[in-house]
Amino acid sequence: MTNLNNQTNKKYKSGFISIIGRPNVGKSTFLNRVIGQKIAIMSDKPQTTRNKVQGVLTLDDAQMIFIDTPGIHKPKHKLGDFMMKVAQNTLKEVDLVLFMINAEEGIGRGDEFIIEKLKSVKTPVFLVINKIDLVHPDELLRIIETYKEKLDFKAVVPISALQGNNVETLLTQIQEFLPEGPQYYPADQVTDHPERFIISELIREKALHLTREEIPHSIAVLIDSIKRAENSENTIHVMATIIVERDSQKGIVIGKQGKMMKEIGQRARVDIENLLGSRVFLELWVKVQKDWRNKANQLRDYGFRDDEY
Template sequence: MNNLGNENYKSGFISIIGRPNVGKSTFLNRVIGQKIAIMSDKPQTTRNKVQGVYTTDKAQFIFIDTPGIHKPKHKLGDFMIKVAQNTLKEVDLVLFMVNAQEGFGRGDEFIIEKLKEVNTPVFLVINKIDQIHPDELLPFIDEYRSRFDFDEIVPISALEGNNVERLLELITNYLPEGPQYYPADQVTDHPERFIVSELIREKALHLTREEVPHSIAVVIDKMERKENDVVHVMATIVVERDSQKGIIIGKQGKMLKEIGKRARIDIENLLGSKVFLELWVKVQKDWRNKLSQLRDFGFREDEY
């Protein structure tokens, strides 16, 4: 499909913003139809902007999934907040996503103050409506509507898919006429190496205890396709303390083996090939507060 010459074709950049753990990545993966943003029940999973591209015969949607806005505790946190705020200035439409189970919070107040500074159309997207009684929805909407003049208010369930098609229709109405920026079969602008590292990090997040997750980075040391079409991936999981290294490795290496086993399945689905995955664990003390190491691990402020 190529719509470069279609005068009525629409395209635009859409930022998904919201407090941590409201379901931004779940929504993005639902629309795109495959996993490009990692999901976790632990907040602040998303650290970089993830561009998801969804193409139809009428429009191309370029979604930017931003880190959840939260009070930063280290340089990595500062970076994540800047990424989220900067995208508001660059896009054609903002989706402010909230969790129907949570209600209005101080984090929402902070985001709304930022939204008042932009001229971009803003939708309120109320996610996880499958988790509440329908009678709770109207008071919830009134609470947010009293604080900001949203262009549209759309309740959805990203997990179940409820009302997601309707949301996409409404987004199309607001997008400007424009070219198809990406080929129709492209779903993200991130290289494979980035997504592979994120899939490994996701499995480590799912499987480890509370003190580990935000201290984890994953570096792809080597990724190459061999003659027999098997992709050989060598990756290092970086943590901040020796105790965390022990947790990631587990007794007799069982935890590391399980992380690798689960990650390999997702990586094979992504690449469409058999994967041989080798994982190591390395301690880098206090890496989240060291700018040089943040840059080494792909958190480059000058790119945003």
């Protein structure tokens, strides 16, 4: 790709784009739509994304590296502090910021908080109004005016990440704002995260969907091993441990006669097979680590390292 560009006079553009917004505005849905496959987990429960997830879109004349950040919220534990540090630090290291809002929801304190942070950002900021398929077109003008009074956005783009409406228009406008630069990643690479991380996230996504109440935010997933099955060259054996904070949560995750655990495993296995392009034998375990979200050493063990940001 880069060599081809050297043979022509066409200027290659590249850059890093942060997607920021309140929890559950559709950041991960947008990232998966743009990349064309699932690399960020989706859930109707807020604060699903915990680490920053980088997705890479390579075009003939540009490469866009999108950073999906945890939704802005008031931290309630050390894990929450980590998530906020990740979200805010990405604003300092990118070429463009996409401030995504939910067209269905009015402006709230979370949006006001983000706007205050964005006022000190020197890079261009786009307002991306997501979920426009859920509101009447007449509502859009009111939404746009409300937000434009708060901040001078370089562009305002209404989209539906789920339906794909106007996403190509947004990508075109993003490319216009990117600086000239190199191709950072190979053309066929869609994320900078290792497969181990994505597999753990896919398992956590299924647990989020299937469990209730206090369970989802108490869950972490550790991948114990990924290896070729001894009895089959075409099968990959994945062993993973679901971490919870209390014995009662362990019982819920396992379910009556192991039914919940089986359902989590079956659903996760389908996505993991799509990711790896192989048959997968998925073996799940559940372990209790009391109050792990408030323990710095366990947060590091589970991949939440704030010294990387």
